[in-house]
Each structure stands twice: as structure tokens, then as C-alpha cells.
Amino acid sequence: MMIRISISCLVCCGIAAALLTSCVDFDDATHAVSTRVQLSLPSEFTSGGGLGGHDITLQFANQRYVAQTDGEGIATFQGLVPDVYDISCSWKITAEEYHSLTGDAQVISGATVSGSVNQRLISQDNETITLPTSLSIDRDIIIGKIYYAGSKDLNNRTYMAGKYLELYNQSDDPVDVSGLYIGLVEAESTQAYTLENLHEDYADSVILLKQVFRIPVDANHLVKPGGTVLLVNSAIDHTPNDTLENNLLDADFEAKDYSSNPVQNNPATPALELIYSMYPSISVMNLVQSGPCGVVIFRTDDDVTAWPKTYPYGKTAGNQWVLCPKRHIIDGVECLRLTNKTPAVDVGTKRLYSEIDAGYTNINAISGWNGEAVYRRTSEHAADGHPILTDTNNSSNDFQTSTTIKPREYDQ
Amino acid sequence: MTNKTISIASIASIVSIAPIASIVSIVSIVAIASIASTAEAQTQEGLYRYQDATQLWRLTDNAAGLGLDNSENRGYAEFGLEHRSGDYHRVQEGGQRNQLFFETERYQHIGSYLVGYGHFRFDMDRTKDRAWADVMRPYDSNPFYSGSSVHGKYDQQQFDLSAAISTIAIPLAGENVERELTLGARLDYKVGDLSRLRDPRSRSELLDYKIAPGVTYSFGNNTVGLSGYYRRRKEKIPSMTTVQTDPNLLYYQFYGLGEATGTVGGYSGYQREWVNHQFGAELTYGLNLNPQFSTLNSIDISRGAEDVWGQYKFSPGRYTSYIYKAASRNRVGKGRLLHAIDLEAEWQQGYADEYRQQLIQEKDPEKGYTSYRYETQITYRKRQQLTTFDASLHYRLNIVGHASQRGNLVGHASQRDNLEETGTQGSVPHYVATYVGAKAQLSGSTNKHLLPSSELKHNRLNLSLEGGHGLLKGRLWIDATATYSNATKADLSLADATTEVAQQVLLPDMLYYDANYFRGQLSVKYLFPLKLKGYRSTFYVKAYGDLISAQHSLDRKTVGLTFGLYN
Numbered sequence: 001m002m003i004r005i006s007i008s009c010l011v012c013c014g015i016a017a018a019l020l021t022s023c024v025d026f027d028d029a030t031h032a033v034s035t036r037v038q039l040s041l042p043s044e045f046t047s048g049g050g051l052g053g054h055d056i057t058l059q060f061a062n063q064r065y066v067a068q069t070d071g072e073g074i075a076t077f078q079g080l081v082p083d084v085y086d087i088s089c090s091w092k093i094t095a096e097e098y099h100s101l102t103g104d105a106q107v108i109s110g111a112t113v114s115g116s117v118n119q120r121l122i123s124q125d126n127e128t129i130t131l132p133t134s135l136s137i138d139r140d141i142i143i144g145k146i147y148y149a150g151s152k153d154l155n156n157r158t159y160m161a162g163k164y165l166e167l168y169n170q171s172d173d174p175v176d177v178s179g180l181y182i183g184l185v186e187a188e189s190t191q192a193y194t195l196e197n198l199h200e201d202y203a204d205s206v207i208l209l210k211q212v213f214r215i216p217v218d219a220n221h222l223v224k225p226g227g228t229v230l231l232v233n234s235a236i237d238h239t240p241n242d243t244l245e246n247n248l249l250d251a252d253f254e255a256k257d258y259s260s261n262p263v264q265n266n267p268a269t270p271a272l273e274l275i276y277s278m279y280p281s282i283s284v285m286n287l288v289q290s291g292p293c294g295v296v297i298f299r300t301d302d303d304v305t306a307w308p309k310t311y312p313y314g315k316t317a318g319n320q321w322v323l324c325p326k327r328h329i330i331d332g333v334e335c336l337r338l339t340n341k342t343p344a345v346d347v348g349t350k351r352l353y354s355e356i357d358a359g360y361t362n363i364n365a366i367s368g369w370n371g372e373a374v375y376r377r378t379s380e381h382a383a384d385g386h387p388i389l390t391d392t393n394n395s396s397n398d399f400q401t402s403t404t405i406k407p408r409e410y411d412q
Numbered sequence: 413m414t415n416k417t418i419s420i421a422s423i424a425s426i427v428s429i430a431p432i433a434s435i436v437s438i439v440s441i442v443a444i445a446s447i448a449s450t451a452e453a454q455t456q457e458g459l460y461r462y463q464d465a466t467q468l469w470r471l472t473d474n475a476a477g478l479g480l481d482n483s484e485n486r487g488y489a490e491f492g493l494e495h496r497s498g499d500y501h502r503v504q505e506g507g508q509r510n511q512l513f514f515e516t517e518r519y520q521h522i523g524s525y526l527v528g529y530g531h532f533r534f535d536m537d538r539t540k541d542r543a544w545a546d547v548m549r550p551y552d553s554n555p556f557y558s559g560s561s562v563h564g565k566y567d568q569q570q571f572d573l574s575a576a577i578s579t580i581a582i583p584l585a586g587e588n589v590e591r592e593l594t595l596g597a598r599l600d601y602k603v604g605d606l607s608r609l610r611d612p613r614s615r616s617e618l619l620d621y622k623i624a625p626g627v628t629y630s631f632g633n634n635t636v637g638l639s640g641y642y643r644r645r646k647e648k649i650p651s652m653t654t655v656q657t658d659p660n661l662l663y664y665q666f667y668g669l670g671e672a673t674g675t676v677g678g679y680s681g682y683q684r685e686w687v688n689h690q691f692g693a694e695l696t697y698g699l700n701l702n703p704q705f706s707t708l709n710s711i712d713i714s715r716g717a718e719d720v721w722g723q724y725k726f727s728p729g730r731y732t733s734y735i736y737k738a739a740s741r742n743r744v745g746k747g748r749l750l751h752a753i754d755l756e757a758e759w760q761q762g763y764a765d766e767y768r769q770q771l772i773q774e775k776d777p778e779k780g781y782t783s784y785r786y787e788t789q790i791t792y793r794k795r796q797q798l799t800t801f802d803a804s805l806h807y808r809l810n811i812v813g814h815a816s817q818r819g820n821l822v823g824h825a826s827q828r829d830n831l832e833e834t835g836t837q838g839s840v841p842h843y844v845a846t847y848v849g850a851k852a853q854l855s856g857s858t859n860k861h862l863l864p865s866s867e868l869k870h871n872r873l874n875l876s877l878e879g880g881h882g883l884l885k886g887r888l889w890i891d892a893t894a895t896y897s898n899a900t901k902a903d904l905s906l907a908d909a910t911t912e913v914a915q916q917v918l919l920p921d922m923l924y925y926d927a928n929y930f931r932g933q934l935s936v937k938y939l940f941p942l943k944l945k946g947y948r949s950t951f952y953v954k955a956y957g958d959l960i961s962a963q964h965s966l967d968r969k970t971v972g973l974t975f976g977l978y979n
Contacts, residue, residue, distance in 0.1 A: 024734060024761040029794035029862055061673070081863045082790055084768055119770070123790050152659050190782045194773060314780030340665065340678040341726055346771050365676035369659040 032079045033125040037087060039073035042113060042135040044102045049113075056131065058085040058122075059396065061343055074128075082123040084343065086359065087131055090114035090392035092379075102135070109171060110138045114392040116358035119347045134355070136393050140175045142331045143295055144168030144228060144389060144410070145375035148287035149368040151244040158369055161263040162238035162245040163287045165295060166375075166407060167229040168389055172382055174222045177229055181275070181304065183209040184286060185294030185332075185351045186321050192312040193321075195350060201313070204353060207296070207329075208321035211286055212275040212304055215253060226386025228408045233257065233284040235266035244371025246407050255284040275304050278319050289368030291337035294351050298328040332356035333395050335374060338366050359396025371403045378411040387412065455815050456950040456978045457939055458843025458886050460486060465752055465810055465844060468708040468741050470519075470529070473694045474626035474639035476596030478519075478527045478578035480698075484841075487518030490954075490976025498968035500960050502924050503917045504550040504559070506542025506566060511535060518979065522577070529598075531574040539566045544664065544917050546614040547647060547686070548606050552857050554686055554731040555668030555764050555796045556720045558649070560679070561912060562661070564610030570618070572602045581630065592630040599623055600643075611654045612663055612679035620645040628696075637696035641714075645688040652679040664913070667728065668764060668796035669861035669868060670906050672913045683722060690716035692735070703745040712737035724784045726769060733762035733798075750810040752849075757803040764796035797860040808849030808878070815841040843886065851876040856901065864907030868918065870925035871901040887939050895931040902926035929962035942977075951977040 037056045041049045051073030058065040060083045067075040091113050098104065098111045115133030122129070145166035153159040165182065169175050186192050186208035193201070193208055215221060215229070223229055235254040238245035254269040259281050274283050287293050309320040334357040336345050345362050363372040376389035376398050387410045390398040463486065464470075469477025494511040501507060517531040543563040544550070550557060578596030585591075604618035626639030654661075663678030692714025700706045718731040736759045744751040769786040776783075856871030875898075880891035902925035906914050935956035942951045958970035 024763060026763065026794055026797050029763075029797070030792045032863060082792070084770070084789055121789050152657070156656060191773060194775070197775060200777075312780055313775045314777045316780075338675065340663065340675050340680070340682050341722070341771070342665070342667075342673060342728060342768065344673065344675060348771060348773070365659060366680045367659075367677040369657075370676055371659070 030082060033082050033122065033127075034076065034078045035080055035122050035124075035126070036128045037067075037069075037075045037077070038128055038130045039069050039075070039089065039115070040130055040132045041073075042133050044104070044135045046103050047101055049101045054089055054091055056087065056089045057397070058087055060085050080122060084119050084121050086116065086118050086347070086396060087120055087129065088114070088116040088359065088392075088394050088397055089131060089133065090394065090397060098135075098137075108137045112136050112138060112392050114358065114394055116354060116394050116396075118350075118354070118359070134393075138170065139331055139391065140169060140171040140173075141177060141180065141223070141297065142168055142170055142376070142389065142391055143297060143333045145373055145405070145407070146287070146293065146295055146333060146335060147246075147373040147407075148289055148291070148293040148335065149363045149365065149370055149372045150289040151242045151371040152369050153241045158289075159238075159242055159245065160289065161234040161236075162232075162241075162248065163285065163289075164230060164232040164246075164248060164251070164407060165285065165287075166231070167223070167297065168376070168410075169223040169225055169227050170388055170391065172225050172384070174224050174227075176220045176222050177215050178219065178221045179217045179299065180215045180330075181298045181300065181328075182213045182215075182231065182272075182285075183207075183296045183298060183322075183324055184211040185292070185296060185334075186210050187286075187288045187292045187294070187351075188312075190312075191349060191351070192319075193310070194313070194348075195353065197313040202323070204326075206323040206325055207332075207352060207356070208310065209276070209296070209324045210278040210319075210321055211282075212322055212324075213255060213285065214273040214275050214304075216270060216273055221252070225382065225384060229253070230407050231255070231272055231285070232269075233287075234263040235269035236264050242371070244403055248407065251407075258283045276322050278321060290366060291335050291362060291368075292349060292351065293335040294333065294357075295335070296324070296329050296332035296352070296356065298324065298330055300325075300328040302328075326353060326356060329356055331391075333374075333399070334360040335395075336360045336362050338362050338364065340366060355393075357393065357395050359394040359398075361395040361399035361401075363401055372401045373403075373405055374399045374401050375405055375410065376400075455813075455841075455843045455886050457889050457937065457952070458813065458845055458882055459815065459841060460488070460978065461844040461847075462750075462810070462812060462842045465750060465808075466706075466743060468698070468706065468743070469628075469637075469696075471739075471741060472637065472639070472696055472708070472710050473598070473624050473641060473692075473712065474596065474628065474637045474696055474710075475529075475576035475598035475624060476578050476594040476626040476628045476639070477637060477696070478529055478576055478596055479580045479594035480628060480630070480635060481519075481527075483519040483527065483529075485518075485520050487516065487520070487979045488976055489516035489979060490514070490952075490974045492954075492972055492974035492976075494970060494972035496968065496970045498960070498966070500924065500927070500929070500962045500966040500968035502551070502921045503543060504545035506539035508541065509537050509539045511537035525580055527578050527580060529574070529576040531572075533570075533572040535568070535570045535572070537568050539568065542566050544913070546606070546608055546649060547616055548604065548618060549647075552760075552798060552800050552859070553733075553762070554688075554718050554720065555666055555861075556728045556731070556766075557686075558614075558663065558665045558682065558684065560608070560610075560612055560614075560661075560663055561674070561916060562610060564608055567607045567609060568604065570602060570604035572600075574598065574600045578626075590630075590632060594628045594630075595625075596627070597623070597625045611656060611658065612661060613653045613655070614649050614679070615652075617648045617650070618646070622690075626694075633700050635696075635698040635700065637698070637710075638693070639696075640693045641691070643688070643690040643692070643714075643716075645686075645690070645718075647686045649682070649684045652682055654679070665728070666913070667766060667861075669859050669866045670908070670911055670914045670918055671861055671866075672911070674912060681723070685721040686718055687721065688716050688718035688731075690714055690733075694737075705742075705744050707740065707742045709740045710738070712739075724771065724786055726771075726786045727767055727788075728769075729764050729766040729792075729795075731762060731764045731796075733760060735760045745812075748812050750812050750844075752806070752808040752810065754806040755804070756806075758801065760798070760800040762798035763794040764798075766792040766795040768792075792863065795862050797862070798858070800855075800857045802853070802855040804851060804853040806849065806851040808847055810844045811846040812842045813845040815843055844882075845886070846879075846881045848879045849877070851878070861907075866906045867903070868905075869901055869903045870899070872925075873898045873900050889935075889937040889939070891933075891935040891937075893931075893933040895933075897929045897931065899926050899928055923964045923966065927962040927964050927966055929960050929966075931958070931960045933958045949977045949979065951975070 056075035232251040235251040253272040378387040379390040467481035576598035581592035600622040602620040622643035624641035628637040662674040694712040696710040876895040937954040960968040
């Protein structure tokens, strides 16, 4: 009997050992990679410009890696987690440097060199990626702040009346904003036109706007250096309704609500002109609390009401969006929607070309209602002390969020 | 080996009636009212324990072994309540739990040629103070799950049904050696539901079934068994709701060992399915020299591949697992002593491939229709790695009595019928009167996450002594177990120890893994005969308690009460 026991035990042990040795090999797991980013200077630079010493940023979600370029314009990243990164860089040049590097004698206050590559897959070891850059002359009027999240009021109901937009004068001189157009970018959950569709049908020449407003032209509206233009839907004090809301009594312009169930308007606040609204019943700024909520500002002498309009790609009926030529656009901010996927923001849903906004910003709530505003970081201060806001043509770098920032306020 | 034989020609009819017989078996399990066991209370418990101790095939996946176990028609049904409290628990398990359950099982001969087994259990419980896991399996499994950081109550219900059927031994044409065959199949079917009772309110639904056909082949005293199985487990969170929406409420999605993304309002539109397909096989070898010696040795290997799906077939990753098992169960009988020596080992290796995916939106230029799909940009091979092991050596010395010694079983008409059916006619039924035992168990787990690198390792050695005795001629059973558990390893290395998940889940859990503890379990079971509608059955009531007193001033207390009957 004992012999049989021993044999059976041996057989079992043998088979068990054979099974256990055929185990999973964990050595073929994905490993970290190294990559190099080669900086390419703007084509306008005719006399070099210095490739070394510039910070290149790789960002995925909250992971941010920064490396500096060497004399040949190469930034090397070691031990990088393979992923889909947004690559960007930017630096300021003075008016003198601009003249020297480009040979262009036009009068400017300064310029920004910036470059970005969105959603670049980095998974190969020792790969070299070229980062092209472009040159943009610093703008006077920019979009400084957007409050589109809304909040929950004291009765835990959604509160939308306190949404606003704010423009900011970066320059050292007063700027007249009368006649400036504000366009709200197409924001359907199913994109009416993707960038690929726009490329196919319009050769990247236009963007889609769902609403267009204009600052009245009946009088000059000068904005002093460091001054702001506050555009609201309801110019009242919203703070009694929720602590996250603001007092908008001093707003510069109000989009009047002509709907059957209007938000409270302030007769003392001048009206923002409604030029076009895709929705016949909505006359206020339709800032979508969850995003997307892209905004552009532009100037044109054209009759905007005569600009062509389009149905969604491939359709011949339904809502229509204004086709706004991108050459008129002064500034644009891409506000994308946060999702519960990874990555949390789908850059594939961008509506604005990288020449308008190479990146994007977003609030940190999927549905909104958390009282967050997106606003520009402060990069430096002008001679008179007013903040110069970050404007690298990349909202991923330029914008941040806050629930406490107030209208007309910026970080010092 | 064989007690009744059938001809080869009757196999076809057996196979054809198997599904019907299976249903009949299930029905018989729940039809408690029709139960007519008249065995006396004094030995019923001991008889049940003896058969549990000696019928080894029931411990395997191979349903065909039912036909070799020679089980009498036996079963029980019980209803119980249990209360658990204390702070010796992991964060994602929750704290206090109140549970109600109903459980029944039955071994039943069906006609002359089939043996059936059925088991049913219903659990309903409420767990308090649970967080960070809205799924039923947050530990040592698929890392792509989700949960809320807000502690809350969870209600859970589970229906667990098993049904197995087997032929009795079918003789094959033999030469010198007697050769026999049994065929069997088993179905395990479980449905469940885990509901969170606080915002954000998730409801995780479970469907888990396993189909396992098996065969045994006996020659002389030797038996070889082979069974294969397919198991499909699907857990699903179809949608989530909120009652009082907090605009800043975070919802977390996990990617393995501290890697998690918390998103404000992340529950909005969230949906997930975890679908696992597992294939496995078990090879068994048995030697039966009853009553002196019997042994049953088995090895089992299985592979599972679990997909995770979201909207538009979004997938954060895929979890693959390999489970290896080996067991050797041995019984040595000598006079009134029955030695039970069980060795069991289970080793699991798992890994999760993580995907980075991009939503592709495609528009039909003709019709304007929009379609969505996700495209995988990167696959992180084996980013989450898991190894678990569990090995135990269990020895139990049973002191066996003969039912005739108490003069209360042999001679009873219905019991005689059973004996005739199961072929034990002429033999005297045995029962366990007393037992003592000892068990050593070594278990552990290693979870590893790469890029960035984090690792959790914990091992534990449990040493137990146990004993039980039937007093008052077997009407009052007392069982006791004392365990000392030594946490031999508890190491946590995190890439970022400042995250919410690290601070609120992983680091607090280290107290649990690191604590040595003493555990005492005591159960008192009283059996009494009761006549209902002319049928006399053995009922019982059992009270039990379980106390864990651990290091770091942790403890866990469990008390329970069950009421049941043998049928």
C-alpha cells in the first residue's frame, strides 16, 4: 500500500511541478522609453535665433515632464512612460529680437515663439520627434477668463445665470473694443464638423460658430491697459444665490434674454448685440456648463449676417452654424469636455485649429456646476504694473482653473 | 467500487434523461416540505460528517465522481442570521455587516442509475462603512474597477445554485481487471447584485456560471478522472444615479495598486462590464482500498481572460489569469479511527494589459450618420502583475462510531431503503463522534504595478487546532477552533504615497496585512426530532461565534444563529 501511495504522490508532484514551471513570464512587460524632441525654429527667422535653452514640455493628464534643449535644439527625455503626450514649448522675444531675427521692421510690442504637437504617441525607444514652432505677434485684446461651469444654488438646483466672459487688454495703450465680435464655437455632443471634415470641405479656412455677438458700435468703448471687458448673461449680484457665484452688477455688457422664461436682466447694463444664434429661442450666450465651450473674438468689416452657414457634415437639414473665416480671428480658446475615460480630455474633439489654439483648457468636473472659471495665468507685469497674461497660443499652457477667482481679477 | 451495475445499452437512455433528472434533483432540493427523513437526531449530525469526511470526489470539480462516492440520500436546509463587526478589515471590504442567508444541499439517487447533487444558497447582507470599490472583487483580481471615496452602506444579494448529476459506475468489458466508467456534469449558476446606498449610487449586477462535464475511469482499485469546465463571469454596472448631487463629488477609476483617476462627476454616464471567460481542466487520480485507505489526488489548471467594456466598447484593459491547483486528500481508517490528511495548494498568476485608447468619430458624408469606435494606441503589456498562493496541510483524526451501537438507525425502514439504494446494505453506517485536528496554512499575494513601479506583498502563516465532540448521544455538537496567524510579510512600496488612494486605502490596509492575530471560533449545535405533517425530521439550531483579536488594537467579532433540518 505504501508503494502505491508513494507512486501516486510522486505522479501528482511531478505534474504539479510541470505546471508550476510553465508559469507566466513577466519579463516581457512594457518598459520605459527614452525620446528626443528636436526643436524647429519658425520659418520667419532668417538669422538663426538660438535653439538652446528652451524648455520643452511633455504632458499627459497630470504627468508633466520638462527638459531643456541643448545647443542643437534637442531635448532628451529619459525613463518616459510610453503614452500619448501633448508636446509644447514657448518663449517670448522682445520687439528688438523680433526685428533682428526676422528682418521685419513693423512696429510691435513683442512676439511669442510657440510650438505644439498634440496627442503624439511616444512608445518607441530612442525616437526623435520634431517640434515645429510658429511666431505670433503679441495681441492687445485677448480672452482672459471664461466662466461656463455654473453652480448649484442654495437649494441644490442648477444655476446658470451667472456665466460670463471676460476680455483683457494686454497692451500698454487703451484699446477700443467697439465692434469686436465674440463667437461661440459649435458645441454639439456629436461634432457637427470635425477638423478632418473642415479640412475636407473647407480646406481648413473656417470654423463653425453657433452664436455671434458684437460689442455695440454706437460709441467708443476704450479699455485701459490691464483693463477688462465683462460680458454677462445677467448683470445682477448672484452671490445671494450661491457662494461660488459673483456680483456682476458692474458688467460692461449684457446679452439680453428674450426667451419666454428669461434670466433676470439689468436694464442699466448696455446690451450686447446678438448677430446670430443657431437657436431661435436663445438670445443669451449659450455657454455649455460641461463643455465644449470654445470662444473666439474677431474683427471684420464684412456683414457677418451674410456669412454662409452650414448644416452638420453630410446633412442637408437641421441646425445651421455660421462659417467664420479663420483669418479674422484675433484670439480663440478651446474649452473641451472632461470625460471619465482615459485620457480624461479627448483632444480629438477639438474645434479650433492649432493656429488659433494649439491646446485646450477644461474645468475639472464632467457635468459642470462646480463654480470653476478658466482664466489665464499671469506671466509678468508691464511697466505700469498691470499683469501680462500668458498668451502662448496654447491654452493648455496659458489657462488654469479656480473657484475663487473673481471677475476682473488675475493672479499677481 | 461498484454497488450497482447497468448495461452499456442503457447509457443512451441515461444521457437522454439527464437534463430532466437534473431538474428533478433541483426541485427536490427546495421541496423541503416533501422531505421525509426519519433518522434520529442523535446520530444524524455524526452521519453527515462521516460522509462528508469520506466522500472525496465531492471535493473535486468532477461531477462524475458523484457516482463513485456512494453517498446516501442526504441533505440539509438551514436559515441563518449573522452579525459581523469590528475594525479588523480592509477599507474596500467595509465594516459592520448584517447577513441573512438560506442554504440547502442534497445528495439524491435518481432512479437506479443516476446520482444527483444540488446546492442552493441565498445571501442578503448590508455592509456599512465601505468605500473605494463598487464591484464585488476589489482585491487580487482585475485592477480596472471603480468606486467612490465617500464611505457608505452597500446591500448585497446573491443566489448561488449548483446542480450535478452522474451515472453510477458503468462496467466495461474487462479481462482480468474490473473496469468501470462514470459520466457526469455540473452546473454552477450564480446571480448577484451589489447596490450602493449613498451618492453616487451604483448597482453592480453579477452573472456567473460554470459548466463542467466530467468522466471517470476505474480499473481495479484505481480511478482516473478528467473534467473540463467553462466559466463565464459577467459583472456589470449599467448606470449610476444620484439623489442629492454634490457638484464636487469625485468618482474614481482604478488602474492597479494606487493608480487611480478621480474625476468630479465621474459617475456621470459611467458604465462598465467585466466579462471573464475561463477554461479549465482537472485531472484526478484516486486509489481506494476501503476501509483502510483511500486517496484522491488532483491537479487543476485554468486560464481566464477578462475584458472590460465601457461605452462604444471602450476598454481600459484586459486581465488574464492562470490558476494552478493541486490537492491530495487521503483517508486512513483503522478500527474506530479515521485519519484525514489533506494537502492543498493553489497558485495564481495574473496580469493586466492596459490600453490607451482614442475615440474615433466617423461621419458618413452621404447620410451624415456619426459612428464611434475606440482605437487602441498603446498596449501596456503586463502593467499590473499579480501572484497569489495558498497552501495548506490539514490533519484531522476522527473517532468513528457505528450507528448500531446506539441502536437508533439500523432497522429503521426508510434508512434501510437508503442503504439498499446506495449499496451499503449489510454494512453498518458510521458516524463521527469526536474529532481533533490541526492545520497549517501559508498564503500570500504580490501585486505589482509598472510605470511607475509600485508593489504590495503580504504573506501569512496560519496555525490552527480544532476539535469537536457530540454530547448527549450526539444531540449537542460543540466545535472549536483556535488559530494563530502570523503576518510573515507586509511590504508596500509606492511610486507616490501622497495620492488619495494611497492615503485612504493602501496605507490603512497595511495595518490589516501586518497584524498577527489570534482567532477563536466556537459553534454549538443542538439537534432535536420534530414531527411535522406526519413526517419526523431532525431539526437543529446552531449558535456560533468567531473572534479575531489582532495587533494594532484591531478586532473582529462575528456571531450567528442558524436554524435548519436534515432531510
